[in-house]
Amino acid sequence: GIQVEQSPPDLILQEGANSTLRCNFSDSVNNLQWFHQNPWGQLINLFYIPSGTKQNGRLSATTVATERYSLLYISSSQTTDSGVYFCAVDNYGQNFVFGPGTRLSVLP
Amino acid sequence: DAGITQSPRYKITETGRQVTLMCHQTWSHSYMFWYRQDLGHGLRLIYYSAAADITDKGEVPDGYVVSRSKTENFPLTLESATRSQTSVYFCASSTGRAGELFFGEGSRLTVL
Numbered sequence: 001g002i003q004v005e006q007s008p009p010d011l012i013l014q015e016g017a018n019s020t021l022r023c024n025f026s027d028s029v030n031n032l033q034w035f036h037q038n039p040w041g042q043l044i045n046l047f048y049i050p051s052g053t054k055q056n057g058r059l060s061a062t063t064v065a066t067e068r069y070s071l072l073y074i075s076s077s078q079t080t081d082s083g084v085y086f087c088a089v090d091n092y093g094q095n096f097v098f099g100p101g102t103r104l105s106v107l108p
Numbered sequence: 109d110a111g112i113t114q115s116p117r118y119k120i121t122e123t124g125r126q127v128t129l130m131c132h133q134t135w136s137h138s139y140m141f142w143y144r145q146d147l148g149h150g151l152r153l154i155y156y157s158a159a160a161d162i163t164d165k166g167e168v169p170d171g172y173v174v175s176r177s178k179t180e181n182f183p184l185t186l187e188s189a190t191r192s193q194t195s196v197y198f199c200a201s202s203t204g205r206a207g208e209l210f211f212g213e214g215s216r217l218t219v220l
Binding site: 030031035041042043095098099 | 141151152153166196198207209213
């Protein structure tokens with residue numbers, strides 16, 4: 001089946017810093033989603049982005065499906081951005097497969 | 109807008125007992141999913157349903173039973189709970205198999 005890798009596994013930032021999280025996948029994908037799991041365990045939708053670029057406030061995402069990766073950009077990070085960021089990919093007819101996540105800690 | 113709700117949020121049970129986790133969505137999404145989240149394994153699909161009375165296995169279905177008599181409900185039953193089923197369980201829904209997933213708040217189950 002499709003393999004999904006995320007990097008870095010852990011990231012520590014000072015408040016106000018910018019960061020880039022990466023999701024690599026081993027095969028063609030039909031769809032891709034980014035989620036934020038906050039410290040209380042809730043999984044929050046960030047982007048549904050099979051290709052192209054989307055922006056939502058301080059967050060933006062780019063998926064280059066032909067090169068099998070997606071990037072999540074967080075600008076001017078805040079302590080509320082802390083948590084785990086997951087990408088999930090759909091491999092044409094298979095169900096979504098989740099990556100292992102990137103754990104982000106934003107320090108005040 | 110209630111969205112997708114799970115109950116109970118926390119449950120402690122004993123080995124061998126039957127446990128049912130409930131999931132209810134108000135969006136009329138056709139697809140519903142059950143995932144479990146464990147340290148070291150991430151999120152894994154247990155079962156999913158494309159519509160009422162249509163269910164199918166995911167990656168880790170053993171020990172679980174699902175049903176979907178109504179579009180809005182998708183209960184997950186552990187017929188005889190084992191310690192290895194201690195986990196956080198998430199229900200999700202979407203408009204299609206690869207549509208945007210929306211998750212419930214999770215149910216933390218501990219099997220003693």
